[in-house]
Amino acid sequence: MGSSGHKSEGTDGYRELLSQVWRLRKEVSNMEEAMRAEVKLAGRGGKSAAQVASSDVLSISTAAAAATLRSREEVNTESGLNTSHATPSPAFEGASTSQATIGGAYDGSSGNDTLSFTVTKAGNVGGPNTGALGLLPADLELEVRDGAGELLDTLQFTEESVPDTEMALGNGLTVSFSAGSLELGDSFDLGVAHSVAGSAAIDEPMNGRGGDDANFDLGERVVDGSFEVNGVSIAVNASDSIREVLERITASAAGVSAAFDAGSDEVVLTHKTVGAAGNIVLSGDSSGFLAASKLSGAAQVDGEDNEFLAAIDTVGALSGLSSGTFYVEGQEFSIDTSVDSLSDILDSVNEAQLGVRAAYTGSRIVFTAEEAQNSFSLAEGTSGFFAAFGIEVGSFKPGELSGPASGVSRPGKSPGKVRSASQSIEKRFGALKERLQEFFGEELGGSASAKAMRKTLRSSMGSALRGVLRESLDLSASQVGQGTVDTGFGLVFNFDANGGNPFLDLRESEIFEGVRRNQGEVKEFLFGKKLGKEQQGFFAAVDAALAASQKSLALVAGESVGTLFVAYA
Numbered sequence: 001m002g003s004s005g006h007k008s009e010g011t012d013g014y015r016e017l018l019s020q021v022w023r024l025r026k027e028v029s030n031m032e033e034a035m036r037a038e039v040k041l042a043g044r045g046g047k048s049a050a051q052v053a054s055s056d057v058l059s060i061s062t063a064a065a066a067a068t069l070r071s072r073e074e075v076n077t078e079s080g081l082n083t084s085h086a087t088p089s090p091a092f093e094g095a096s097t098s099q100a101t102i103g104g105a106y107d108g109s110s111g112n113d114t115l116s117f118t119v120t121k122a123g124n125v126g127g128p129n130t131g132a133l134g135l136l137p138a139d140l141e142l143e144v145r146d147g148a149g150e151l152l153d154t155l156q157f158t159e160e161s162v163p164d165t166e167m168a169l170g171n172g173l174t175v176s177f178s179a180g181s182l183e184l185g186d187s188f189d190l191g192v193a194h195s196v197a198g199s200a201a202i203d204e205p206m207n208g209r210g211g212d213d214a215n216f217d218l219g220e221r222v223v224d225g226s227f228e229v230n231g232v233s234i235a236v237n238a239s240d241s242i243r244e245v246l247e248r249i250t251a252s253a254a255g256v257s258a259a260f261d262a263g264s265d266e267v268v269l270t271h272k273t274v275g276a277a278g279n280i281v282l283s284g285d286s287s288g289f290l291a292a293s294k295l296s297g298a299a300q301v302d303g304e305d306n307e308f309l310a311a312i313d314t315v316g317a318l319s320g321l322s323s324g325t326f327y328v329e330g331q332e333f334s335i336d337t338s339v340d341s342l343s344d345i346l347d348s349v350n351e352a353q354l355g356v357r358a359a360y361t362g363s364r365i366v367f368t369a370e371e372a373q374n375s376f377s378l379a380e381g382t383s384g385f386f387a388a389f390g391i392e393v394g395s396f397k398p399g400e401l402s403g404p405a406s407g408v409s410r411p412g413k414s415p416g417k418v419r420s421a422s423q424s425i426e427k428r429f430g431a432l433k434e435r436l437q438e439f440f441g442e443e444l445g446g447s448a449s450a451k452a453m454r455k456t457l458r459s460s461m462g463s464a465l466r467g468v469l470r471e472s473l474d475l476s477a478s479q480v481g482q483g484t485v486d487t488g489f490g491l492v493f494n495f496d497a498n499g500g501n502p503f504l505d506l507r508e509s510e511i512f513e514g515v516r517r518n519q520g521e522v523k524e525f526l527f528g529k530k531l532g533k534e535q536q537g538f539f540a541a542v543d544a545a546l547a548a549s550q551k552s553l554a555l556v557a558g559e560s561v562g563t564l565f566v567a568y569a
Helices: 002-042 244-253 342-351 385-389 414-442 448-472 508-518 517-525 538-558 561-568
Strands: 051-053 067-069 098-106 114-119 123-125 138-146 151-157 175-178 180-182 187-193 223-231 230-237 255-262 266-274 324-328 331-335 358-360 367-369 376-380 393-397 484-486 491-494 504-506
Touching: 002 538, 051 138, 098 123, 138 484, 230 244, 230 484, 244 255, 331 342, 367 376, 376 385, 414 504, 448 538, 517 538
Parallel strands: none
Antiparallel strands: 051 367, 067 266, 098 175, 114 138, 114 187, 123 180, 138 151, 223 230, 255 266, 324 331, 324 376, 358 367, 376 393, 484 491, 491 504
């Protein structure tokens, strides 16, 4: 009975996750079937709607990022070194005033142990010392024993010994003593470890002993003190853990969040204000924490503004624009480059409801008649708006395309049905976003390994989607490796997101125009293509990733795939 209950606790999380995989896979299948018809219908019917696209490719950032500062290398760089000692500055228990300093590299000969150093002949390091009756100088002596009390070394030196002179032990360590007294019977302990993890231990005290420490590189030492982040003092106690210091940074008025990236073994500082203006400046360290955590000398990665939402004067790629006017359908629009963003300008056209839709596709600015049978006109004013982007001005009739043509029309479709199909696609993408968020964002019960499986599924689906994006959008591996990938038709994938919705974000205002103008590209992305060899599309890639996950989950849940299909389909 006991073993049966243990199995249930270990598999319940997998069963729950497997149930969600089945439901998501079924919903993806239903969505694919419906969207094949809707994408086809969403292409323009009859004549193409009049459209003008900028001839120049516009490259501006549409995703803002905060400034970051990471450790210049791993906090513990000694993954290949499997020994350590607890502290470089052990303190005597007793009245001795001489300070011991430990150096060298422990050879592991005593395993994981605590060594004791005991004064067996007293005196003053550096003198004056006298022997019996004041006739002879006295030798100072310490014994070094292991945890079982076995004698390992005897350290002897006279009054003529220079303070801080290193003496070698038989286990690879060295010890020196500062000027001061060594009192008979005084001692200190030193923890040594034969094997340590190759990463920092962020919840252990930074001055801990015997392997129960922060696991900084050998020789790195943190003492009571402070350092500054953006001019704000951060107190450090030697007995703090790394986590406590990072939490102190985050809670301070420095405007910086601090965290530890266990995967890279690095401390990461992130400015709380997103954009290019944020800076992270470290200074005035009297504690040694910045050196030990490898933050000293680290280079900042500057933040980025969302240039689509930034004032035009602050965006170099928009330097050709001036404050002034332009005209759409005879209506005047004003631009103030010190205040207005590109988003503001396009929104003003759309809000005027002139039957013309203005959009930024991620590479070009496009003006399109909202109804296929309508004409529209564009005219330059004093701002140079159209000239700045290579947009032709004049009157444009149904079927007339100016600039790069990104879509084709099909005859026999009413504008109303086209719009309805495009709106339906928007809703379906929204539903898919919600399902993915539900699937990846809910708290999962069960064992820790079951929770870890969710992360594995997210990673496998991310890999599948990167492949589809790379092939269908002709992107390089580096372009889809990390960060945000914008398809150009309203779907944005963020491969750096954590939790919540890990992949998909929507720009609803771009989906309608994106599907109408780029129907071929949208179909290729969603459903794949055949050019000598078959290429998976979005839906097939998601389904394949889910199918592989089902098999793995069924095995660890102790069920057959067929049985679970009946249970969860």
